Amino acid sequence: MKSTTTKGSNAYAAACPTRVVLDRIADKWAVLILGLLQEEPIRFNRLRKQIEGISQKMLSQTLKKLERDGLVGRKAIPTVPVTVEYSITPLGRTLSAMLDGLRVWAETHIEKVLIAQKRYDSGSRGSR
Amino acid sequence: MKSTTTKGSNAYAAACPTRVVLDRIADKWAVLILGLLQEEPIRFNRLRKQIEGISQKMLSQTLKKLERDGLVGRKAIPTVPVTVEYSITPLGRTLSAMLDGLRVWAETHIEKVLIAQKRYDSGSRGSR
């Protein structure tokens, strides 16, 4: 093996626990949630409004997983209708810093990807 | 064309094309495939053996999507049983560089995540 992923565990082994982390990272909702929490703690319904297209179920599920993994913290405040504030943990912050790179990549290279898709789709074997 | 939100395109809008890219990135198999191709072109069955747990179907599907997005190239070589070589494109390489960060993060912080999971699971409302 060469340089990139050669320190101890490797994600290419099915039994490696790194797969657990990779599965969490490879979740578009988790990426978006962590991105928002990076700036400030946010309540449940505000997250729901800011992330267009997410369902309550997926938001709830994803937050629970992120909390379990120690990436976000959950604080229930006993106000009138109880409000719950989600915040990013120091560990989550280190991950979100990595994910920032991805979000930027997506926004930077989206055009090239769309052009590639068009070319592929108009190619001979494109239609299916 | 960019979306009209605050800073260029933003992935938090459901209709934003950036979501397309985010969906591709948020795919554990794509992350692993790009990581392998980074080093050298690889054939289909070799990829299948190196990425433990991937099915032929998912490998085939994921490669097709990556090709469509212009992230990997496909070259069919008319050898005996035809061999097909997959390689990373320059565009794919810029993405994989970002993903390296994630793979390293996963391998570096796996222990902290597992500890957090244990603590969560033994916590008050952990099991149901």
Added chain:
DNA sequence: CATACTTAGTATCGAATTGAAACCTAAGGA
């Protein structure tokens, strides 16, 4: 000649995940 084996997929089917929508709980206000 017939069978088995190769690579790179596709087809099919049950299982798991997701999405959309409705429902639930608890407290305050009209």
Added chain:
DNA sequence: TCCTTAGGTTTCAATTCGATACTAAGTATG
């Protein structure tokens, strides 16, 4: 009493996934 808010959970259909089987074309083996 009913409505509203906040934060979920439940339900069910649709999509996706994983495992297995099958295709194609050519080679090697018996």
